[in-house]
Amino acid sequence: MAGHTAGEPLECYSIPIVLEKEQDIDQQGNPVLEPDGKQRYRCGFRIGGGIDQDPSQSPQGYPDKGVYVTFIHDNSPASRCGLQLHDKILQVNGKDFTVVTHKQAVESIRKKPVLKMLVYRKGVPQLPKSSNQMGAHTQFQAYNQHVPQQQYNAQQPQYHQQY
Amino acid sequence: MSSYQMNANSGPNRAMGTVGEPSYMDLSNMPVDNKQQQTMMWQQNQYMSDSGIHSGQTTQAPSISSKSHGEEVDEGEMDPSKMMFDWGLGADSYNQEQVDEINQQLNQTRSQRVRAAMFPETMPEGVQIPSTQIQADQPTAVQRLSEPSQMLKHAVVNLINYQDDADLATRAIPELIKLLNDEDQVVVYQAAMMVHQLSKKEASRHAIMNSPQMITALIRAMANTEDIETTRCAAGTLHNLSHHRQGLLAIFKSGGIPALVKLLSSPLESVLFYAITTLHNLLLHQEGSKMAVRMAGGLQKMVSLLQRNNNVKFLAITTDCLQILAYGNQESKLIILASGGPGELVRIMKSYTYEKLLWTTSRVLKVLSVCSSNKPAIVEAGGMQALAMHLGHQSQRLVQNCLWSLRNLSDAATKMDQLDHLLQMLVQLLSSNDINVVTCAAGILSNLTCNNHRNKVMVCQVNGIEALVRTIMQAGDREDITEPAVCALRHLTSRHPEAEMAQNAVRLHYGLPVLVKLLHPPSRWPLIKAVVGLIRNLALCPANHAPLREHGAMPRIVQLLIRAHQDTQRRASISSNGPPLTGYVDGVRMEEIVEGTVGALHILAREAHNRAVIRGLNCIPLFVQLLYSPIENIQRVAAGVLCELAADKEGAEMIEQEGATAPLTELLHSRNEGVATYAAAVLFRMSEDKPQDYKKRLSMELTSSLYRGDPNWADPPVFEEMTMPLEDSRDPMYNAQGSQGSMYGGAHSDMGRGPTGYEQVPIDSMQGLDIGSQHGSGYGPMDNLPDLASPGDINFDNIDPALGPPGGDNPNQWYDTDV
Numbered sequence: 012m013a014g015h016t017a018g019e020p021l022e023c024y025s026i027p028i029v030l031e032k033e034q035d036i037d038q039q040g041n042p043v044l045e046p047d048g049k050q051r052y053r054c055g056f057r058i059g060g061g062i063d064q065d066p067s068q069s070p071q072g073y074p075d076k077g078v079y080v081t082f083i084h085d086n087s088p089a090s091r092c093g094l095q096l097h098d099k100i101l102q103v104n105g106k107d108f109t110v111v112t113h114k115q116a117v118e119s120i121r122k123k124p125v126l127k128m129l130v131y132r133k134g135v136p137q138l139p140k141s142s143n144q145m146g147a148h149t150q151f152q153a154y155n156q157h158v159p160q161q162q163y164n165a166q167q168p169q170y171h172q173q174y
Numbered sequence: 175m176s177s178y179q180m181n182a183n184s185g186p187n188r189a190m191g192t193v194g195e196p197s198y199m200d201l202s203n204m205p206v207d208n209k210q211q212q213t214m215m216w217q218q219n220q221y222m223s224d225s226g227i228h229s230g231q232t233t234q235a236p237s238i239s240s241k242s243h244g245e246e247v248d249e250g251e252m253d254p255s256k257m258m259f260d261w262g263l264g265a266d267s268y269n270q271e272q273v274d275e276i277n278q279q280l281n282q283t284r285s286q287r288v289r290a291a292m293f294p295e296t297m298p299e300g301v302q303i304p305s306t307q308i309q310a311d312q313p314t315a316v317q318r319l320s321e322p323s324q325m326l327k328h329a330v331v332n333l334i335n336y337q338d339d340a341d342l343a344t345r346a347i348p349e350l351i352k353l354l355n356d357e358d359q360v361v362v363y364q365a366a367m368m369v370h371q372l373s374k375k376e377a378s379r380h381a382i383m384n385s386p387q388m389i390t391a392l393i394r395a396m397a398n399t400e401d402i403e404t405t406r407c408a409a410g411t412l413h414n415l416s417h418h419r420q421g422l423l424a425i426f427k428s429g430g431i432p433a434l435v436k437l438l439s440s441p442l443e444s445v446l447f448y449a450i451t452t453l454h455n456l457l458l459h460q461e462g463s464k465m466a467v468r469m470a471g472g473l474q475k476m477v478s479l480l481q482r483n484n485n486v487k488f489l490a491i492t493t494d495c496l497q498i499l500a501y502g503n504q505e506s507k508l509i510i511l512a513s514g515g516p517g518e519l520v521r522i523m524k525s526y527t528y529e530k531l532l533w534t535t536s537r538v539l540k541v542l543s544v545c546s547s548n549k550p551a552i553v554e555a556g557g558m559q560a561l562a563m564h565l566g567h568q569s570q571r572l573v574q575n576c577l578w579s580l581r582n583l584s585d586a587a588t589k590m591d592q593l594d595h596l597l598q599m600l601v602q603l604l605s606s607n608d609i610n611v612v613t614c615a616a617g618i619l620s621n622l623t624c625n626n627h628r629n630k631v632m633v634c635q636v637n638g639i640e641a642l643v644r645t646i647m648q649a650g651d652r653e654d655i656t657e658p659a660v661c662a663l664r665h666l667t668s669r670h671p672e673a674e675m676a677q678n679a680v681r682l683h684y685g686l687p688v689l690v691k692l693l694h695p696p697s698r699w700p701l702i703k704a705v706v707g708l709i710r711n712l713a714l715c716p717a718n719h720a721p722l723r724e725h726g727a728m729p730r731i732v733q734l735l736i737r738a739h740q741d742t743q744r745r746a747s748i749s750s751n752g753p754p755l756t757g758y759v760d761g762v763r764m765e766e767i768v769e770g771t772v773g774a775l776h777i778l779a780r781e782a783h784n785r786a787v788i789r790g791l792n793c794i795p796l797f798v799q800l801l802y803s804p805i806e807n808i809q810r811v812a813a814g815v816l817c818e819l820a821a822d823k824e825g826a827e828m829i830e831q832e833g834a835t836a837p838l839t840e841l842l843h844s845r846n847e848g849v850a851t852y853a854a855a856v857l858f859r860m861s862e863d864k865p866q867d868y869k870k871r872l873s874m875e876l877t878s879s880l881y882r883g884d885p886n887w888a889d890p891p892v893f894e895e896m897t898m899p900l901e902d903s904r905d906p907m908y909n910a911q912g913s914q915g916s917m918y919g920g921a922h923s924d925m926g927r928g929p930t931g932y933e934q935v936p937i938d939s940m941q942g943l944d945i946g947s948q949h950g951s952g953y954g955p956m957d958n959l960p961d962l963a964s965p966g967d968i969n970f971d972n973i974d975p976a977l978g979p980p981g982g983d984n985p986n987q988w989y990d991t992d993v
Contacts, residue, residue, distance in 0.1 A: 059990030068988035081990040113991065114845070118804075120993045 014074040017062050017110045025101050025129040030054055030092040032124050052124055055087020056080050056094060061113030071097065078108045078116045080130075098130040279304060291320035292327055339377030346372070347385050354391040359401050366395060366407035373414040382411070383421045389428040397433040402442050409437060409448035416455040425452070426460050435470040438479060446479075447488060454491050457498045464499055473499055473506055477513035486528040493522070493534040500541045507545040516542065516551040523560040529569050536561065536575035543582035553587045562596035565603060577603075577614035584621035588629075593622060597632045604641040609655070612645060616658040623662050627670035634672040634679075639663070643685040646692075653701050656692060660704040667711035677715035686718070690725040693734065699762040702734060703770055710774035719781035728778060731771050732791045738767035739796065765805055772800065772811040779818035785825060794819065794828045801837035806846045813841060813852035820859040830860050842876065 015021055032052035035043040043051045059069060059081040066073045073079050080098045083089045100108045104127050106119050120126065268276070286303045289296065307314050346368075353365035369392065372378035382388050396408035412430060415421030425431075430452075437449035453472065456463040467473070476492050476499075483489055496515070500506045510516075519542075522535045539557065542548040561576040561583075580596070587593070600622075603615040619638070622629050633639075642659050649655035663685075667676045680686065689712075692705045709727055712718045722728070741764040745757045757763055775793070778784045797819075800812035816834065819825035834856070841853035854876045861872050 054993050057990045057992050059988065064988045066988065070988075113989075117991050117993060 015077065015109065017076050021109060023131055025131050026093075026098075028093050028126075028128045028130055030088050030094065030126040030128065032126070033088050053087070054089050054120065054126065055084040056089035057082040058100065058116055058120065059113075061116055062110055063112040063114075073097075073099075077101075078111065078113075094128075094130065095132060098132050100128055100130050102129040103127070280306060287316050291316050292323045294324075336377040339375050340381055343372055343378035343381030347381055347388055351385070351387050351391045354388075354395045359399065359404070362395055362399060363401055363404045363407070366392070366404045366411070370407040370411045370414075373411040379414060379418070379421075383415055383418060383424050386424060386428060389415075389424045389430070393425075393428055393430050393433045397436065402440070402445070405437070405440065406442060406445050406448070409434075409445050409452070413448040413452045416452040419459065422456055422460040422463075426456060426463060426466070431456065431463060431466040431472075432470040435467060435472045435475060438472070438475040443485075446483075450476075450479075450488065450491050450495065454495050457495055464503075467495075467499060468503075468506060468509075473509045474513045477510055477515045477518060480515075480518040480522065486526055486531045489522060489526070490528070490531040490534050493519070493531065493538050497534060497538045497541055500538065504545065507542055507548055510538075510542065511545070511548050511551055516548060516557065517555045520552065520555040520557045520560045524556070524563065529567075529572060532564060532567075533569065533572045533575065536564070536572060536579060540575050540579040540582070543579045549583055549586040553583055553590060557583060558587050558590060558593060558596055562593075562599055565596075565599040570608070574608075574610060574614075577611060577618070581614050581617045581621075584618045588622060588624055588626050591628065593629060594632050597622065597629060597638070598636050601633065601636050601638045601641045604645045609652070612649070613654050613658070616642070616645060616655055616662060620658040620662040620665065623665035625665075630666050630670040631672050633662075633666060634670075634676050639666060639676050639679040640683045642666075643680060643683040643688075646685070647688050651696050653698060656697075657701045657704055660689070660692070660701065660708055664704060664708040664711055667708065668714070673711075674715060677712050678717060680712055681715075681718050681721060686712070686721050687725050690722070690727045690730065693727070693730045699760040699767065703762050703767060706731065706734070706767070706770040706774050710770070710777050713774065713777040713780070716781065719778065719784055722778065723781075723784055723787060728775070728784065728787050729791060731774055731778075732788075732793055735768060735771035735775075735793075736796065738764040738771065739800070742768065765808065768800070768803075769805070769807045769811055772797070772808065772815055776811055776815040776818060779815055782822070785819055785822055788815075788819065789822075789825060789828065794825075795832050798829065798832040798834045798837065801834065801841060806844070806849060809841060809844065810846060810848045810852065813838070813849055813856060817852045817855045817859070820856050823862075826860045826862065829856065835860070 032054050035051040035053040037043055045051050057080070058078050059071075060066060060073060060076060060078045062076045064076065066076055069079075071079070071081060078100045080089075080094060080096055080100065083094060083096055100116075102108055103116075103119050104123055108116060108119075111119070283304050286301070287306070290303060305314075307317065350365050350369055353361055354369070356362055356365070369382065369388070373382055392408050392411055396405050396412075399405055399408075412425055412434070415425060425434075434449045434453050434456075437445055438453075440446055440449070453463075453467060457467065473496070476496055479492050480489065483492075496510065500510055515538075519535050519539055523532065523539070526532060539552060539561065543552060543557075558580060561580050564572055564576050567573055597619070600615045600619050603611050604619075606612055606615070619633065619642070623633055642663050646656050646659050646663075649659070663676075663680065667673055667680065680689075689705055689708065693702060697705070709722065709731070713722060741759070742757065745764075757765075775788060779788055794816075797812045797816050800808055801816075803809055803812070816829055816838075820829055838853045838857050841849050842857075844850045844853070857872060857876065861869050864872075
């Protein structure tokens with residue numbers, strides 16, 4: 012799982028986390044507003060990474076171009092929801108995060124007031140060989156990514172069945 | 175007229191029974207064989223019974239239809255006087271005495287005639303039997319019945335033999351089992367030999383099959399003995415048994431498979447043959463065998479056998495076993511890979527000419543070629559070239575399997591060299607009559623020409639363009655063929671030394687009308703997307719501008735753009751409340767269509783008449799709207815087409831009237847360099863007529879925003895000093911950007927910027943422009959757009975194709991953001 016190449020198929024256990032944002036307020040207790048007047052929400056964590064970034068430059072030494080949690084503010088929705096430092100975010104509200112740019116990741120996170128995420132955490136057990144085994148009743152659920160379309164059309168035969 | 179009196183239940187007997195005359199058989203003449211003697215006895219027994227036919231009375235045969243041949247004479251049923259009449263010998267010529275004599279003679283020889291008909295092998299040589307046949311073309315009843323009665327005779331003989339064998343075997347088998355289990359190896363050997371003999375004959379074979387203890391004893395003897403002859407006999411027995419369903423079942427149930435797999439290591443060739451053919455039969459017909467062979471380690475053994483053996487029939491059976499085992503089973507494929515299978519299989523394809531072997535091997539390669547681990551191994555072992563060797567073979571099944579395998583492998587082979595012969599054959603095969611062949615050839619060409627400029631040049635040199643255009647014309651609305659063919663053309667018309675020739679060739683072979691036609695229904699989105707990309711490439715060649723316009727490409731492209739755009743808008747408005755809709759139609763995202771169509775219009779807009787058409791189609795508002803798109807690629811192509819349109823005064827005015835200034839100014843700050851550059855260019859062109867101080871302010875702002883990331887420059891050259899040649903040049907953006915590049919270069923050398931900068935490859939500064947979606951913005955990993963042309967010979971081979979250079983920013987940075 013570590014060092015996953017973006018775009019390759021991926022299968023691993025992941026941890027589901029629900030984060031409900033809170034209203035952003037400044038020191039005086041006034042709500043902070045977006046430029047267009049809407050209330051701003053905060054999650055309380057920082058993300059780094061993305062396919063347009065070079066992980067070898069990351070101070071934390073992340074192994075691949077995924078999106079990682081680089082900091083969690085105290086007393087924030089992030090700290091309360093179970094998210095941990097250095098979690099790799101796999102999916103947010105249904106959007107796959109293993110092949111996104113940094114900016115896309117930030118935008119997706121900022122979109123909704125509630126985030127349903129799937130994260131990968133180091134130390135989580137390896138997925139066993141047979142893909143039929145689902146640990147769905149535990150805290151972990153198997154996360155399957157579909158193979159994205161290859162750059163050149165990888166032709167697969169249609170007239171005799173594939174495995 | 176009727177022959178014998180045929181009652182249903184006593185038919186055969188009747189047919190054969192005749193007179194109770196003394197037997198003419200002399201037993202001493204008969205062969206010594208017991209069986210034959212018995213048969214003789216039986217024959218003679220039958221002779222003794224009186225069937226009553228010889229009575230001479232006329233009888234009717236109720237069961238035989240009597241719409242008869244009146245002239246037909248038969249024996250014993252006719253009134254003598256009637257006989258005489260039918261013989262037409264002249265009733266006068268015989269008196270009653272003579273007639274009686276003739277009758278008697280015929281009676282006496284009747285049994286001979288019957289015997290001669292039924293048992294010709296028993297007739298002594300040279301005996302003349304009077305015949306009753308009157309007319310040559312009218313056979314007598316005996317003659318007509320002679321063949322069926324002989325067949326019947328054979329059947330009965332077989333039955334008798336069979337019964338004997340079966341009896342013998344049933345008595346002998348328990349004995350033999352005991353002997354097979356004996357301690358003494360010689361005894362075991364003898365017993366095994368005997369069983370082998372028994373297994374050759376059908377009845378005894380059945381007896382063996384029906385005795386599970388016998389099979390078990392055999393297998394045990396085979397596995398435990400050190401005497402190779404014993405093994406051979408036992409293996410031979412099993413081989414004989416394996417031709418029958420019960421035999422297969424018996425072998426399977428008695429655990430024969432592990433023992434047979436072990437035999438695959440035997441040094442004796444006959445044992446090997448027996449073992450592999452038995453296993454082959456089991457794999458073909460016995461349920462559960464595949465799993466058993468896999469578990470017994472059969473795969474590894476079989477792959478190693480491929481190395482050691484030269485016998486083509488043996489190899490054919492072995493490869494067929496591998497195919498059966500690997501089909502649909504991922505683990506088997508991986509085991510074959512680990513055992514060195516791909517190398518051996520490729521070697522076989524290269525070395526042999528026996529068709530059946532080539533065919534079975536190609537099937538194994540086909541099965542392995544869908545496995546992503548096997549694919550690179552096969553390609554590296556030279557699989558593509560080996561398969562290509564047989565594309566001209568007369569065996570259709572071999573050619574087809576090779577093509578399927580090649581197609582599966584082709585996406586892993588794009589970096590391969592020495593595919594020249596293959597490419598040549600494929601171009602030839604495009605003119606085949608077989609649809610499957612054409613489809614495969616097009617697909618393989620499409621993949622092999624992707625990002626490989628050597629292959630592209632080769633295909634062009636062997637008249638691939640002409641062949642592809644013709645294929646597209648002939649395929650009509652068969653998208654299975656047209657789509658890969660169009661993709662191949664798209665690859666061939668960009669980014670290689672012969673691209674320009676290719677762009678012209680498409681036109682010269684009358685490809686343009688049919689391509690524009692493919693933009694219309696019933697074409698589905700994947701094909702449309704490919705055609706739009708191809709048209710964009712074709713538009714790089716100025717000679718194509720007018721023909722494309724004349725064939726009505728632009729209105730249709732605009733139509734597609736509008737439709738796709740409306741679709742994205744609709745989806746965006748729906749999804750603002752709920753989860754985002756991914757919006758694939760036929761596997762194509764409408765955003766990709768928007769980008770493709772605008773990109774094509776961008777290149778088409780290089781020509782003045784085309785620009786007039788585009789303006790006339792009222793696209794400018796849409797382009798301006800697209801500037802607001804969140805997808806960088808769309809921003810880029812929209813800014814690009816506006817940049818071209820702004821070259822004309824009317825265009826520039828219309829753009830400004832649509833309020834493009836605001837979004838363009840916004841886009842100046844884009845991280846994507848191409849976007850920013852085009853935006854700057856449009857703003858600059860729009861400012862042509864403005865007062866001087868406006869221009870100066872604008873240029874300051876433009877340059878400052880373009881250089882925003884760079885704190886080191888002291889005196890940036892002013893934007894308006896950049897040469898921005900307009901319509902007379904083909905590639906205004908490239909020149910401009912070329913000078914930008916040199917400005918960057920200048921900045922480098924002047925300021926001595928350190929390693930953080932853009933020193934990498936010129937790609938960074940050029941990447942935004944016309945390079946297709948090589949950077950991963952907007953939508954995930956690249957699909958098949960990396961081939962959009964750039965007229966310069968830019969070498970993109972060192973880009974990681976999966977991701978492309980990052981979206982416009984310094985790739986060496988890494989930062990995090992608070993959310």
